[in-house]
Amino acid sequence: MFDIVAFIPRAVIQGIPLLYGCVGETITEKSGNLNLGTPGIMYVGGICGVIGSFVYEQKAGDHMIGFLAIAIPILCCLIGSLLMGLIYCFLTVTLRANQNVTGLAMTTFGVGIGNFFGGSLIKLSGADVPSIALSKTHAYISATLPFAKNLGWFGKIFLSYGFLAYAAIAMAIIAAITLKKTRVGLNLRAVGESPATADAAGINVIRYKYVATCLGAMIAGLGGLYYVMDFASGVWSNDAFGDRGWLAIALVIFTIWRPNIAIFASILFGGLCILHMFIPSGTNLAVKELYKGIPYLVTIIVLIFTSLRNKRENQPPASLGLSYFREDR
Amino acid sequence: MTNTVKTPLVHITRRKNIVWYRAWAIRVIAVILALILCGIITTFVVHINAIEVYKTMIAGNFGTARKVWFMGQDLATLLIISLALAPAFRMRFWNLGGDGQALMGCFGAAAVMILFSGSMPNWLLLIVMFVAAIVAGMLWAFIPAFFKAKWNTNETLFTLMMNYIATQLIAFFVVVWENPKGSSKIGIINQRTQLGWLPDIGGNKYILIIIVAIVLAVGMFIYMRYSKHGYEIAVVGESEPTARYVGIKVRKVIIRTMLLSGAICGLAGFMMVASTNHTLTTTLVGGRGFTGVMVAWLAKFNPFFMIITSFILVFLGRGASEISTMFGFNDSFGSILTGIILFFIIGCEFFLNYELHFRKSAKKEVA
Numbered sequence: 001m002f003d004i005v006a007f008i009p010r011a012v013i014q015g016i017p018l019l020y021g022c023v024g025e026t027i028t029e030k031s032g033n034l035n036l037g038t039p040g041i042m043y044v045g046g047i048c049g050v051i052g053s054f055v056y057e058q059k060a061g062d063h064m065i066g067f068l069a070i071a072i073p074i075l076c077c078l079i080g081s082l083l084m085g086l087i088y089c090f091l092t093v094t095l096r097a098n099q100n101v102t103g104l105a106m107t108t109f110g111v112g113i114g115n116f117f118g119g120s121l122i123k124l125s126g127a128d129v130p131s132i133a134l135s136k137t138h139a140y141i142s143a144t145l146p147f148a149k150n151l152g153w154f155g156k157i158f159l160s161y162g163f164l165a166y167a168a169i170a171m172a173i174i175a176a177i178t179l180k181k182t183r184v185g186l187n188l189r190a191v192g193e194s195p196a197t198a199d200a201a202g203i204n205v206i207r208y209k210y211v212a213t214c215l216g217a218m219i220a221g222l223g224g225l226y227y228v229m230d231f232a233s234g235v236w237s238n239d240a241f242g243d244r245g246w247l248a249i250a251l252v253i254f255t256i257w258r259p260n261i262a263i264f265a266s267i268l269f270g271g272l273c274i275l276h277m278f279i280p281s282g283t284n285l286a287v288k289e290l291y292k293g294i295p296y297l298v299t300i301i302v303l304i305f306t307s308l309r310n311k312r313e314n315q316p317p318a319s320l321g322l323s324y325f326r327e328d329r
Numbered sequence: 330m331t332n333t334v335k336t337p338l339v340h341i342t343r344r345k346n347i348v349w350y351r352a353w354a355i356r357v358i359a360v361i362l363a364l365i366l367c368g369i370i371t372t373f374v375v376h377i378n379a380i381e382v383y384k385t386m387i388a389g390n391f392g393t394a395r396k397v398w399f400m401g402q403d404l405a406t407l408l409i410i411s412l413a414l415a416p417a418f419r420m421r422f423w424n425l426g427g428d429g430q431a432l433m434g435c436f437g438a439a440a441v442m443i444l445f446s447g448s449m450p451n452w453l454l455l456i457v458m459f460v461a462a463i464v465a466g467m468l469w470a471f472i473p474a475f476f477k478a479k480w481n482t483n484e485t486l487f488t489l490m491m492n493y494i495a496t497q498l499i500a501f502f503v504v505v506w507e508n509p510k511g512s513s514k515i516g517i518i519n520q521r522t523q524l525g526w527l528p529d530i531g532g533n534k535y536i537l538i539i540i541v542a543i544v545l546a547v548g549m550f551i552y553m554r555y556s557k558h559g560y561e562i563a564v565v566g567e568s569e570p571t572a573r574y575v576g577i578k579v580r581k582v583i584i585r586t587m588l589l590s591g592a593i594c595g596l597a598g599f600m601m602v603a604s605t606n607h608t609l610t611t612t613l614v615g616g617r618g619f620t621g622v623m624v625a626w627l628a629k630f631n632p633f634f635m636i637i638t639s640f641i642l643v644f645l646g647r648g649a650s651e652i653s654t655m656f657g658f659n660d661s662f663g664s665i666l667t668g669i670i671l672f673f674i675i676g677c678e679f680f681l682n683y684e685l686h687f688r689k690s691a692k693k694e695v696a
Contacts, residue, residue, distance in 0.1 A: 034485070036425075036485075087672065090676075091672065091675055091676055095675075095676050095678070095679035096679060096682075096683075097675045097676060097678055097679065098626060098675070098678075100423055100425070100485065100622065101622060101623055101626045101627075101675055102672075102675055104425075104619050104622055104623060105623060105668055105671035105672060105675060106668070107619075108619070108620075108664050108667055108668045108671070109664065109665060109667075109668025109669070109671070109672070110668075111661070111664060112661045112662070112663070112664025112665040112667070112668055113661075113664075113665055113668075114661075115659060115661035115664070116658070116659050116661040116662050116664070116665055118659075119658070119659030119661065120375075120658050120659050123657070123658070238659070238661070243493060246489060246493070249486065249489075250486065250489075250490060253483070253486055286501050286502075286504035286505050287501070289497055289500035289501040289503075289504060290497060290498070290501045292497050292500070293493060293494050293496075293497030293498065296490045296493040296494050296497070297490075297494060299486075299490050300487060300490045300491070300494075303482055303483060303486060303487055303490070304476055304480070304482055307476070307480045307481055307482040307483070308480055316483065321485070325341075325343075327341070327342065327343065
């Protein structure tokens with residue numbers, strides 16, 4: 001039988017990294033920047049957190065302080081992804097480079113950083129451990145409410161996650177409200193739709209693009225951190241993060257640029273990703289491979305439908321992918 | 330206080346045109362700066378002397394005759410895929426699906442090889458493989474092109490998703506056709522009979538794909554520069570309204586160009602299966618569809634410049650993997666170096682397209 005109580009929590013923890021990536025990329029795209037570097041940024045976010053807590057675990061030994069064990073990886077992760085966001089902004093906003101090419105280069109670079117440091121951290125630091133297993137940090141980050149276990153299925157479905165999962169959902173709600181209801185959100189959307197008009201209205205286009213893209217990169221980076229520290233129990237293995245970054249970008253289209261829809265959509269996508277484990281296919285391994293393609297197929301179908309229906313509020317930001325040069329008007 | 334108008338420190342204007350030697354000087358400076366930065370980073374991060382690093386990189390590419398041939402083959406494969414992508418980009422169609430299209434080409438060729446080996450003469454088998462590879466590549470390019478032409482569906486993300494569907498499709502068939510049973514991979518196909526293998530020229534299996542790449546580069550140059558199709562692609566890329574105004578059928582051009590793009594990707598897949606690798610895995614194309622985007626774009630879609638840009642990328646990749654084996658590091662170090670160099674090359678485009686005018690210092694204005 002299909003075990004729904006077991007299925008939902010697993011779909012959620014699969015979906016949380018996607019949710020971070022999707023919210024970050026949505027904010028970025030709202031400013032007119034199509035950041036294809038997000039997969040790379042998520043790797044960098046993950047590995048920076050790993051480096052931070054690896055060093056801290058080595059230094060602190062048995063005397064780890066809970067607050068520092070959580071704060072250090074998060075801070076390192078945010079700094080790392082911020083730097084990636086700044087590289088992207090400098091190239092595409094200040095130097096007006098092509099966004100697709102810059103994004104792909106960022107992904108090459110970011111995945112390289114993740115896998116290189118992930119593979120060589122032990123050798124570089126000269127530590128005496130066989131593999132990077134940050135189980136102590138994992139224990140701090142994935143700590144749940146103490147009474148959650150006693151609440152049966154309710155506790156399993158709603159309370160069995162580390163705080164980063166709830167933070168992701170909170171962040172998505174805040175992003176949705178900010179984009180829709182506030183002056184800042186309105187300005188940001190104006191920048192993405194028509195930078196020239198926004199510029200004429202006195203909005204600092206360059207500043208909005210920089211802030212939105214860097215903020216988006218930092219949020220996406222947290223997705224990488226959540227994956228390593230919570231989902232993967234603090235164990236870094238190369239390429240384990242896989243194509244989740246691309247899925248997050250796909251999710252942005254799926255949610256038609258709305259972070260509030262992203263909460264449910266990411267869990268749905270998480271479910272689609274692990275569906276192959278729950279559908280009884282017996283010993284037929286081959287069919288499972290086909291099921292793994294479902295999220296991508298669904299994205300394409302959504303992509304086609306949004307372009308078919310051609311509703312104005314469901315379209316990508318009008319200037320998505322284009323650099324803005326004031327003198328070109 | 331004087332009553333002066335505030336002028337910005339830097340004033341940027343678009344360049345009308347730039348002399349070719351100046352353009353190349355800027356590019357060369359960018360690459361040199363990037364190499365210096367890479368050297369510094371290598372010295373600090375992995376504590377290896379930077380000069381030693383570059384020596385190892387050169388040895389990794391040109392150390393032995395075998396390595397040179399291997400690099401040539403790598404270069405040729407990347408070049409063919411980049412050449413496939415170039416006309417689409419010229420048209421401002423962002424085909425990020427080179428990986429998927431080439432993979433489908435591999436799939437087409439391998440499928441024919443596995444299912445029909447022995448049931449027809451070898452020359453016919455090769456022809457059927459060739460056709461299957463091209464058709465599979467074209468199909469994978471046609472789907473996004475059709476939706477783009479008809480409903481303006483975002484092609485960047487569409488082609489991207491098609492890559493993963495191709496990957497999963499092949500993962501499926503790899504399990505179905507696994508050989509030996511239980512290994513969940515397809516080993517070398519027809520190892521003993523060598524059916525469906527392209528002949529080695531002069532006992533060297535690397536030459537054929539290099540010849541194909543060169544012929545294709547010349548052909549693509551002529552096609553884009555001197556043919557009517559090439560002209561139409563350029564007009565559509567510059568401005569769609571203009572194209573429509575002069576009577577070019579934009580939809581037709583989009584679909585036709587993408588079919589060509591997919592066909593050449595399929596050809597790359599055919600060459601990989603029939604000539605160099607003789608197997609089918611999900612990672613056979615290995616991200617060359619993405620690297621090809623950068624190769625084509627950095628070369629401004631000129632097929633001959635693309636030989637240079639793909640050489641730079643292949644050189645870096647192979648050099649870095651030599652470093653990692655020599656010094657016992659993870660071979661992703663190459664991706665980091667490649668990324669840094671790409672950032673510099675991408676960034677230097679700005680100085681080709683725009684001119685900076687610094688504010689004249691106050692003293693001069695007084696005088």
